[in-house]
Amino acid sequence: MNVVKSKLNLLNRELGALEFNRRVLALAQNLKIPLLERLKYICIVSSNLDEFFEIRIAVLKEQLRKNPKSKTQDGLIVGDAYLNIVKETQTLVSHKYKIFQKDILPRLEREGVHLHFESAWTPSQHRWAKTYFEKELVPLLTPIVLDPAHPFPKVINKSLNFFVTLEGKDDFGRTPKLAVVQAPRSIPRVIQMPARISQKPYGIAILSTFMQSFVHELFPGMKITGCYQFRVTRNSDLFVSDDDISDLKESLKGELSTRHLGDAVRLEISSDIPDHLLKYLRKSCDLNPEDCYRVDGPVNLMRLMQVAEIVNRPDLKFPSHIPKLPLIKGSIFDELKTRDVLLHHPYESFEPVLNLLRTASKDPDVLAIKQTIYRTGNVSPVMDALIEAAKNGKEVTVIVELLARFDEETNISWAAKLEEVGAHVVYGVVKHKCHAKMIMIVRKELLPVKGKRKPEHTLKRYVHLGTGNYHPRTAKLYTDFGLMTSNPSICDDVHKIFMQLTGTSRLIKLKSLWHSPFTMFDQIVKHIQAEAKAAKLGKPARIVVKVNALLEPAVINELYKASQAGVKIDLIVRGVCALKPKVKGLSENIRVRSIVGQFLEHHRIFYFYANGKENVYLSSADWMDRNLFRRIEVAFPILEPELKQKVINEGLNELLKDVSSWNMNSDGLYKQSASASNNKLSGQQNLLLKYSVVTKSSKRKLKA
Structure with missing residues (x-):
């Protein structure tokens, strides 16, 4: 048997992250997708790249600063890997701006959505813009002249800034040459021009245009010879030493206060900046030439997401839909005594989950609620229900993951509010992020008895387990499954995990759940090997897995072995996949596809044929080292x-036949399905039609 061991290759992993963004950009070019949605995909790629630099590239830059010749765990020289990644990133960024300038903007113009740039302003537009600048912007702007008393400022992470060149002498007799103007985050980046001024249905002006037109008003008496927008991305990874934590929350607060001032990792700058000024800027930021990105347009395209919010053109957006509410008769607790309820978001509403919590918070027979929180948002009906439950005297215990990246401040705030009303707040386990999505409700109920015996009370548990966060907004944008059940075995397992998280335990044995970092990896390997054994005996064998990322080397090697044993394997991997399919003698029985569509594919599904038993597991865990060994997952x-x-049917088969899927070749590159250009609906569209309450016009639009 030819078994080639998979090695986790840092370069391939990061290039895989870029490859996913190329697939998203393909949606921005897809003429079948409504125009404002195509603009959103441009913005999403911009946001993805921000995080890519803040975390992934930041780690590489840190290694480079320490030792340019150092090697990664997989033997790559960090400097070489970095240059390869930068080259591909530069190409991706250039492609993104080309789509924006050459395709999206002209089409918006034809639809009456006009971005007004200074070069084409009419006199009345110029007057309106000048008035707006003087009244709304000038009071908030602080020009900083660069001289020995005012060195180059350490601009905060991802802020919009302007590099200004000057001529002349000021009242103090100084002859400043350079200045920086930082745009406060309170200033809107996208401003709607009144229709009577714009002479277009939707006139849009962006902040950089105002600045480049009127920046001279900030330097009276001086001649402005240039104004160039720029943006610095900084290392935003938090470091909290495991060896010196007496209070995780307080330690984290200290890190958060300086996150926006970490080491620079990227400089985005107007494409027209002269070379000598760019050199000055990058040296001021301690960056190399390869860290600089000249862009043809706004340095932060993410802010143009506001355009889609301003423009009220339903015909330029995806058809609106109302998620379906499942039929639940009477009390949710009575329903769960007789059957499990499985919700498929966003096609089915998240409201039953909120209803479960709200009902529990008010029900006099509910004694306790326990829940994990990873991401939930600044405004959260989930947290509101937990706070109300605590106020109503319930024993409320919340495992709040303080290290949920970029949600740390939000989670600290919610933790404080929960503690104020008497809830028990636990911050998970140091070194292991709590990523599992669990709710457990304990209710006092009467046992049914026969004859004239006096009714007895018992404590009954109800559980919700999900693949996605308890975040009502993302429940409308991400595909996820959520299970509500009173199954005794599952409920007992969830109870044991909560006891482990809030207390301490050397070993817990679970009956139904797989549990990272303890049993999930072993169970995955065991089930893959069982399918391989069945195939060798000539029995039917099948594996179908849907995850966001597949990187764990040992799991990949087991999949290779199963393929060689004859197991038919389908992998639906939205993002990075280190496994290569269709390689002769290695992975001929494996197919890998990626689905990128209207909604973010987010649920993780593990299917094993199991001699016809068909074992199906749902999870929030990807098949990555961090999820299997360094996180709390179920x-x-x-x-x-x-x-x-x-x-x-809905989570796997619908996507396996999806006409819009991207299929991986044996070289690791993706190619979109040849049938993607036909008029068949995608898997997501089929599910929308099946579940959503849509208008007739929306249905026609979906089918068009």
């Missing part, structure tokens, strides 16, 4: 046959 089984078939 995978939970779907036991009821009808619900199991629902997961198989």
